[in-house]
Each structure stands twice: as C-alpha cells, then as structure tokens.
Amino acid sequence: MKSITSRDNAQYKELKQLATSSQARRKAGRTLLDGVHLCETWLQLRGAPEQCIVSESALHHPEVAAIVMQLQAHHAHCLSLPDALYNAISQVEHGVGLMFMVETPQRETPAALSVNAVLLDNLQDPGNVGSILRSAAAAGIKEVYCSPGTAFCWSPKVLRAAMGAHFVLDIFENVELAPLLEKSRIATLATSGYAKQRLYDVDLRQPVAWVLGHEGQGVSDELLSLARHQVVIPHLGKVESLNVAACAAVCFFEQVRQNQA
Incomplete structure (x- = not known):
C-alpha cells in the first residue's frame, strides 16, 4: 500500500x-x-x-x-x-x-429509445437527480438520458443520493433529447401540471420513456410537443405541484403496479 x-x-x-x-x-x-x-x-x-x-x-x-x-x-x-x-x-x-x-462509464447514445427509460430535461438539483436514479433502478428502468443542462450524474451529491443506482443503470449525459423523442420506438410520456390526461388512465404495460423537467419550469415546450402523452398526477390539497423526484417515483411505480397487476 x-x-x-x-x-x-x-x-x-x-x-x-x-x-x-x-x-x-x-x-x-x-x-x-x-x-x-x-x-x-x-x-x-x-x-x-x-x-x-x-x-x-x-x-x-x-x-x-x-x-x-x-x-x-x-x-x-x-x-x-x-x-x-x-x-x-x-x-x-x-x-x-x-x-x-x-x-465514469462513457457510452454512445443509441439511435432510438427501445427499453424503459428516463429523460431528464435540465434538472439542476443533484439531490433530485440522485433520487430519480435510485427510484428508476428500483423500478427496473434500464436507461437514463440527461440533457446538457442537467446536473452531472457522477458528482458526489448525486452519487450519495442514488445509493449505488448508477451501477445498474446505463447513463447517457449531454444528450439532445428532442431527436430521441422523435425517433422513439416506444411510448413517450412527459409530466406536466397542465396536462388533461391523468397518469392512471394511461396503459403502462409496455416499455415507456418518461420525460421529467426542470424543478421550476418543468419540461420544455419543445419536448412536451414531441411526447406522445402529456400526463398529470392528480393530487389533493392546495400545493401547486409535486417535487420532481416524488413525481418520478409515482410514475415509475404506477408502471410497476400495472405490470404486476
């Protein structure tokens, strides 16, 4: 030594x-x-x-x-x-x-989305990114794509929050997300507080790519327009919205629930 x-x-x-x-x-x-x-x-x-x-x-x-x-x-x-x-x-x-x-693993971005995946659009809080990675791994999601404005996944704060999830996920960073949505071979769902379709009314018994957006601004208008579905998580009480990491967990495990029902 x-x-x-x-x-x-x-x-x-x-x-x-x-x-x-x-x-x-x-x-x-x-x-x-x-x-x-x-x-x-x-x-x-x-x-x-x-x-x-x-x-x-x-x-x-x-x-x-x-x-x-x-x-x-x-x-x-x-x-x-x-x-x-x-x-x-x-x-x-x-x-x-x-x-x-x-x-840190260096991976070439696939030409199209084909397995359960998460797309992070300009998420800037390392704790949120790490929590999302942890929930994604627990829900059996395989791939994570991060836009150029998203917090660096291999930073100490993200690593601590993810608790080892990095090591069972394929993580792609500095990725332009719009082309992936355009060429996606699977259903793409973007979360939005203004969407009309409820998360629970979408058939999730198939591979899905989830699009999650900036903590304050949400998913960009461009990516919202490219997603096949825009979904909202209905909630009670007078809070405006869920934290993005909490939103991600609800989405991922609704998919797990439907697939195990």
Whole structure:
C-alpha cells in the first residue's frame, strides 16, 4: 500500500481536484465514490476500482479493513492518507474514511429509445437527480438520458443520493433529447401540471420513456410537443405541484403496479 503524507504531492492534488471540481471530473473521466456502501456496491457489481483511498484511522475499521484486504489480494492499487489529508478531500461528514477512484462509464447514445427509460430535461438539483436514479433502478428502468443542462450524474451529491443506482443503470449525459423523442420506438410520456390526461388512465404495460423537467419550469415546450402523452398526477390539497423526484417515483411505480397487476 502506497502512502502519501504531503499536500503538495501531485497525486494528492489530482484527488483533491476530483473531489471538488465537476469540471475536473468530466475532463478526467473519473470520479470518487465516498463511503463503505458505495464502494462495496461498486466492488460487487463492477469489480476492483482504479484506486482505493483510505484514511490511516479507517484501516482499523472492520468493514474497511476487509475491503482493503480483498483488494490487496487481487493486487489492486491502494493508497493511505493521514486523516487530515483524507478529510480535506472527503465530501462526507463523519464518514468512515474509504473512497474509490473509478472511471465514469462513457457510452454512445443509441439511435432510438427501445427499453424503459428516463429523460431528464435540465434538472439542476443533484439531490433530485440522485433520487430519480435510485427510484428508476428500483423500478427496473434500464436507461437514463440527461440533457446538457442537467446536473452531472457522477458528482458526489448525486452519487450519495442514488445509493449505488448508477451501477445498474446505463447513463447517457449531454444528450439532445428532442431527436430521441422523435425517433422513439416506444411510448413517450412527459409530466406536466397542465396536462388533461391523468397518469392512471394511461396503459403502462409496455416499455415507456418518461420525460421529467426542470424543478421550476418543468419540461420544455419543445419536448412536451414531441411526447406522445402529456400526463398529470392528480393530487389533493392546495400545493401547486409535486417535487420532481416524488413525481418520478409515482410514475415509475404506477408502471410497476400495472405490470404486476
């Protein structure tokens, strides 16, 4: 196991950039998974990381020690940092002191939509994006397409909110969504508070592409016009609308309900 003790070390500076800069993560094609749950899930579903980073005190933590031993048995790269250096790059308060550096998957966008999918139109809140990814994975959805204005899916906040959902989804970023809707081979549904058709009146016993929009402005007029259905979730009370992540969960699991009925 390699050890770094200086803040001026070039490798440490690279780690700090990955931890703090979305631009650096995009440019490097790498990100950091912080915490035992994310690291264990990556290990189970994707295998060894490019590098394991651990704080010196965490080496005495049973779960962390077991992961490190497993990686070292397979000759994976492990790096230890003094607690002060580790804490300067960790985004998790009171974490256990374990993170993986991994390559962010780069995928070529398919020519047309053909399986259950979610299209995110300019969603900017990382917590909402992560929650939607988590619900999508739980509902058996396969693909997620993000417009250029959507929060970067491999940022620390999105990763924490998604709780490992990234590793079972095919995620496509910086995608122009309109051509996908135009060429879609499956039903496309856009959510809108002004739609006349209720979600519960649509037959969802088939592959569907869900279009979800910006937290304040909703789905753009262009994408609304291209969607085969515009649907509303009826609700009681005097609130204007549902949070977009809550809306997504209702939509996804109404599809699950219909398919299991």
